[in-house]
Amino acid sequence: MNIKEEVRNFLSRFVGDKTFEDSDNIFENGLANSLFAMQLVIFIENNFGVTMQNEDLELENFKDVNSIVALIQSKLN
Amino acid sequence: MSRKTIKCVVWDLDNTIWNGILTEDSSVELKEEAITVIKELDNRGILQSISSKNEHVPAMEKLKEFGIDKYFLYPQINWDAKSESIKKIQKSFNFGIDSIAFVDDQQFEREEVSFSIPEVSCIDAANISEILNMEEMKPNYITEDSKQRRQLYMNDIERNSAEESYIGPKEEFLNTLNMKFTIDYAKEEDLKRVEELTVRTHQLNSTGTVYTYDELVELINSDDYDVFVAQLDDKYGEYGKIGISVIEKKQGFWNIKLLLMSCRVMSKGVGAVMLKYIMKSAARENAKLYADFIPTDRNRIMYITYKFAGFKEIMNKNGLVRLEGDLEKSGEYPDYLTVIENIEDTHIYASDF
Numbered sequence: 001m002n003i004k005e006e007v008r009n010f011l012s013r014f015v016g017d018k019t020f021e022d023s024d025n026i027f028e029n030g031l032a033n034s035l036f037a038m039q040l041v042i043f044i045e046n047n048f049g050v051t052m053q054n055e056d057l058e059l060e061n062f063k064d065v066n067s068i069v070a071l072i073q074s075k076l077n
Numbered sequence: 078m079s080r081k082t083i084k085c086v087v088w089d090l091d092n093t094i095w096n097g098i099l100t101e102d103s104s105v106e107l108k109e110e111a112i113t114v115i116k117e118l119d120n121r122g123i124l125q126s127i128s129s130k131n132e133h134v135p136a137m138e139k140l141k142e143f144g145i146d147k148y149f150l151y152p153q154i155n156w157d158a159k160s161e162s163i164k165k166i167q168k169s170f171n172f173g174i175d176s177i178a179f180v181d182d183q184q185f186e187r188e189e190v191s192f193s194i195p196e197v198s199c200i201d202a203a204n205i206s207e208i209l210n211m212e213e214m215k216p217n218y219i220t221e222d223s224k225q226r227r228q229l230y231m232n233d234i235e236r237n238s239a240e241e242s243y244i245g246p247k248e249e250f251l252n253t254l255n256m257k258f259t260i261d262y263a264k265e266e267d268l269k270r271v272e273e274l275t276v277r278t279h280q281l282n283s284t285g286t287v288y289t290y291d292e293l294v295e296l297i298n299s300d301d302y303d304v305f306v307a308q309l310d311d312k313y314g315e316y317g318k319i320g321i322s323v324i325e326k327k328q329g330f331w332n333i334k335l336l337l338m339s340c341r342v343m344s345k346g347v348g349a350v351m352l353k354y355i356m357k358s359a360a361r362e363n364a365k366l367y368a369d370f371i372p373t374d375r376n377r378i379m380y381i382t383y384k385f386a387g388f389k390e391i392m393n394k395n396g397l398v399r400l401e402g403d404l405e406k407s408g409e410y411p412d413y414l415t416v417i418e419n420i421e422d423t424h425i426y427a428s429d430f
Contacts, residue, residue: 037378037385041377054390054398055390057381059384059385059387062385
């Protein structure tokens, strides 16, 4: 699985049966459920072996699949 | 201050709560001293569970027969290692592992648990009569919330099973709960609960500050500080008072000295709601909004709550972080709850969307 597929796989566990595009905002109205966000951060760190620094923890970086993939790629380089 | 307090006592059954071994002879006798301790711990707001190697149905039947089954949440009655059972209990409650105590008559069991999870306090059943005198079994205050604590948890269990059987997106499920989030100024009668929350809560605690009762009395009476409490209710019942905020107010700017939410309501997004309320208030009063944050190894989720609500780091020095809130980002409250702001100085709002 590539990065995008792994991320989508993880997210699909939380959005139920709904389909979502790579550019769909997963945190509607900027209302992050912080528990979900925490689980997402931990998933990214454990699965890809990267560390999220304080400055990475911006809603912008997590708002959709594309942003998450871009963030992970930037940490892996 | 980090006085260790026990939040949950896990009991063995055979020769611990009752005399005898159930699988050998069903006419076991309840130990008087055990039931005294169980009732008093319940009164103190300490939750209780079971880890017993037994057949589930007969053991539960026997507890029902004695009229004490109601005291135990998430009972683990099986043939697994007790360390595994205790880990399950810990996960179910979501407490720190060091806030759990385990009572068993068998040294083997106590040692098995200690080997796997050394943070658990293991108590020999021979010492049951000393349990109530142990410092870690004595909470600072017993509040109305502590006496209700078991009932509040049972409400949660009902909610969780309703959620598990719900097919559909989580937001929709939350909608069905008819949640009501009420924000008030803290009054003196709230302060025991507030102190209790500051001692017990670690993950959703922005600075790890523990305020004593006397300190809180000073704060609520001070013109320079506002102390808010948040209460959450839904159709299953009350959650009790689940959040507090201490805000230092100076001319033109506010500083959130403490934001704390009970971990029990972590998945309901209430931290974000409290922050939104504070941001909207600051915006109405034309005040800049800052927040203190002290990162610990357990409160990262609170950091994320701040960041995602629109706060940015403006300073980070010697373990103290200062954040500033972007008041244009305060946004709207989530659809799935009704927020009631009972704050006298400003307008009385009932905001539901």
